Amino acid sequence: MTEATQNKRLRAARSELLEEAEIGTVRNETLIQQRRQQICDAAVELFLEKGFAATTIRDICARSKVNQASIYDYVANKNDILRRVLNQLWFREDVPTLPEILLDRELPLEDAIARYFRESWRLKRKASLLAYRTIPHLPPEDRRAMRLREIAVMKDLADQLQGRLGLEDEDKRLEIVANVLVFLSAFAPMRDWLNRDIPDETLVRTLAAGATAMIRASVEGPMPGPAAEPAPEVATGPDTARHA
Amino acid sequence: MTEATQNKRLRAARSELLEEAEIGTVRNETLIQQRRQQICDAAVELFLEKGFAATTIRDICARSKVNQASIYDYVANKNDILRRVLNQLWFREDVPTLPEILLDRELPLEDAIARYFRESWRLKRKASLLAYRTIPHLPPEDRRAMRLREIAVMKDLADQLQGRLGLEDEDKRLEIVANVLVFLSAFAPMRDWLNRDIPDETLVRTLAAGATAMIRASVEGPMPGPAAEPAPEVATGPDTARHA
DNA sequence: CGGCCATCCTGACAAATGTCCGGTTTGAAC
DNA sequence: GTTCAAACCGGACATTTGTCAGGATGGCCG
Incomplete structure (x- = not known):
């Protein structure tokens, strides 16, 4: 863990709570x-x-x-x-985000991800469910605070991954992958009504292995561009309109 | 596409609507x-x-x-x-499920997945959001119907993947992967408040490539077993209690 | 014991909600 | 033009909701 990396201020650390x-x-x-x-x-x-x-x-x-x-x-x-x-x-600080875990450069990528999933699912089960379900009930400024937090974590994560993979340039695809990783950290809570007979640790290791492969594969080959696909049928986003 | 495969009745095709x-x-x-x-x-x-x-x-x-x-x-x-x-x-039949798409054995895995994501995100945006958010408001029998449908799709998918990968035995990890794929088909709708500047087709191809790698990686190596991890902090599931 | 103040709670209010009674309108057939 | 069923709708119901005023309670200090 080089000094430069270790001291790097993570954007997400600056995110603010909702006002009480x-x-x-x-x-x-x-x-x-x-x-x-x-x-x-x-x-x-x-x-x-x-x-x-x-x-x-x-x-x-x-x-x-x-x-x-x-x-x-x-x-x-x-x-x-x-x-x-x-x-x-949602904003609890005793559960490490993936970019925080990745600050330890000694820890292999797959293990870092495994730890991230394990801790998230153990300590943030309720939070994930709650966040995804209650966002529509929040006033716009609170939604904004939550979105800013998510974006900060994602950007941090994309940065860390770029370093890990030894990439020189920014790659938009890293942001997609970062987004997926955060999304997967809500996977078990959101879908634990299925796959109930599978032990948690099997889930963690299987998904960590898969996620690691996904990361590596995602930045291989040329960046895929938009094809001649028709526009989406619907325009409604979850809370903020996508095509407003 | 062999006759045997093509004629195979998919479990999910038999799933029932909610009673009106x-x-x-x-x-x-x-x-x-x-x-x-x-x-x-x-x-x-x-x-x-x-x-x-x-x-x-x-x-x-x-x-x-x-x-x-x-x-x-x-x-x-x-x-x-x-x-x-x-x-x-949610139960609309004009949007193919991934197991249905996979019936065409000529279509490479990655392309099949890309098609699945593309169609799901184009035609089932609203449905995905709605389903994940309104499940708590449904009476138990309706939740059950939706869960059964999901499970049927997952099992079908696990079967198809097993065939594609040339595996002999059942592998629990395939069910996990199947679950993730279905989950990812809700990815764009559920998280389209982020990554807004990335073209849909880039998203589709990047995620399809990643997902394919994830599938292949998931069944490599020995099946990971439960380790000496402490029990989860919380027991609350999304709608049905996990540890009831 | 008596006074005082922080805390608790009975009971209520206005507003909003799911539901639907029973009357009114419409329009086609003769 | 009359008839009559089909479709529509004004207005109301009982209930539930978020919120709170103002009195009751309890314990500490003198």
Whole structure:
């Protein structure tokens, strides 16, 4: 791990959390933290079970054992709960991103990827599901924050891969591959209703091997260009319009 | 394309649609079809924009220009609309599945995959997004129908790949790879808020090349077994509990 | 014991929602 | 022009929702 690489500031490290509201009434700071934790814990479970919009404040109160009126002493409103939950789970810093793992140049690519998948699936299961499902319920500025974070991670990853593969020039295809890798880190949570009888570690190693091959293969040969394909049938993106 | 292969009944072909309700009042069958189409078209747009739970019947009526009372002459209720929409988009039969494409043994693997991605992204954008997002809102029996369909496609795909790769025995890893391929067919729709400046065909060819390499790499070497990794932190699956 | 203040919670409000009753309009057949 | 069923729709229902005002409660200090 050369000094230059190690010291390289990762763009993603600068990404910001979603803004949380301030509340006025309750004073005891530790109590606030505790109640908020109760609320968020219950909320995550419910959001995953029923979806954000179908979860009511009453549901959250019942499960978190916080009174229906009191809850507004600890969170500003329903959307504030979602923001806090995402800050805790999606933006958590104890789960390394792949570009961070790749800073260790001693670690072979495949092992790095395996570690990335393993940790993501172990610690960010809920976060991945939640993020992909609740994005439409976020106000535009919050969506933007999440998108910026994702883009930063992807760019970092593309940089790291470029170094690993010993490529001189930027290659657009590396961004595609980076995107896929991040996408695959949500694979197990999003699809764990299938393949249930396969041990997690088999999944990790198989996918890491496959992903490594994919990376290497992706930058071989000439860059494929757009062909004479007709335009897409639909224009609707998940949250931001693609062809706006 | 040998006769045996060509005639092989694909499991997925037998999968069933979600059950649609019967309504009594209106008689004119073509009118019913037309109104239902208006309703479903509006509903898809709205479900993608705001999510199922956040979309109101009034929204759908406004956009489809069907009266709030009349809508119940054409669909049974809000959930019936979702079922009809999914039947139209998710279970549509004019978009080939990868196992179907692979029946043509003349077509090289990479080209088959490229075609699969291209067609899926062109024609099933909305369907992929909708399916991944609305599953929590479906009643258990409908979730089950969708899961069965997915599993059938995956098994078919694993079979086809086994043949292509000239493998004798079943390999669990082929199921993982099959799962990933299906997952990747939702890649562009689910993540098209990123990588927007990359032409679709570049995306298709790059990912097809990568996926092909992934398939080949996945079944090389010994089957990786479970290692001494700690258990997952969380147990919550997307819709059906993983460790119930 | 009594006062005081942080915390909790009963009960309510207005707004929104899924659903549909029962009347009104339409248009084709005679 | 009359008739009559088919299709439409204004307006309302019971319920649920997010939110909160204002009183009840409880524990600490004197």
